[in-house]
Amino acid sequence: MKTLFIGISCFISSFLLSQQKEExxxxxxxxxxxxxxxNKEFKKKFDAESNTVKKAEIKGDFLFFMKKMDSIENNALIxxxxxxxxxxxxxxxxxxKLTPSEYFSDAEKTADYPGGINSLRQEVANLLYVxxxxxxxxxxxxxxxxxxEKDGTVSNVHAQGDNFTFNRQAEIALYSLAEKFSPxxxxxxxxxxRFKIxxxxxMTD
Structure with missing residues (x-):
């Protein structure tokens, strides 16, 4: 089992690139x-089967297919x-010229994710393909x-850590956030x- 613990800190700078979240x-x-x-096809098959052993086999096949689907989707997200x-x-x-040129240490209002920092933490944890x-x-x-960005979208996600696969999954999770920030x-x-998370x-057995 893998457990994700997230701490949030932030700092700010000026960038003007747009988010490519649509991809x-x-x-x-x-x-x-x-x-x-x-899901519909397996449910039809499951409901039509009366034998409990075969029902269990159908359920096992369904879980296997879904796990494979997750892996294939992850390759597409990479x-x-x-x-x-x-x-x-x-x-x-x-x-x-669109490189960092000034820092806004006196921002009257920081960027916020809907529901606050805890919601951001939870969504990142849910989106991470462990x-x-x-x-x-x-x-x-x-x-x-x-x-x-000024419109609340996310761009320029870069993870820096010793484990490349963790860095990559973390970046995908941030780009996949469902909601915009309030700028x-x-x-x-x-x-x-600019946020830093x-x-x-x-990982435990």
Missing amino acids: FRLVKNYYNQHRTML GALLKVRNLEDLHTIKNP DGVYSEEKTIKTDVAFIV AMIKGDPVCY PLTLT
């Missing part, structure tokens, strides 16, 4: 549709992550930095805001 939404919608279809990263890097190359994390260590850590404000105007994954 992740499309992948998730596609695989959720297939899960729904599989592809989406690479595409998003390339697009953001390309945007930075084409717009060299079966995609491989480690011989019992406890692994990473620091994930990302930008909350940080200075003098009534939205500004870009320390993540710790503890």
Whole structure:
């Protein structure tokens, strides 16, 4: 069993890249549709079977297929992550002036996720695909930095830790957040805001 403990801290800077969250939404919608279809077919088969042993076998097959679906979806999300990263890097190359130029230490209002920090922690934990994390260590850590844009979307997600697979899954989870943030404000105007989220994954037998 793997347990995720999340600590939140934040700091702020100015970035102007847009979020590419749509790439992740499309992948998730596609695989959720297939899960729904599989669920219906297995349910029909399960309901039509009267033998309890065969019912248990059908349930086992269903769980096996769903686990495979999760793995296949994760591969697609890794592809989406690479595409998003390339697009953001390309945007930075084409717009060299869009690098951090000032820090907003006097923000009147910081960026907030709907429901607050605890909701953000919970959603990141729920979105993290722990079966995609491989480690011989019992406890692994990473620091994930990302930008909350002026429109509340997320961009430039970068995780820095010793375990590459944990870094990758953490980045996918942040890009896959369902809701927008309310942006940080200075003098009534939205500004870009940089969060840093320390993540710790503890794996137990």
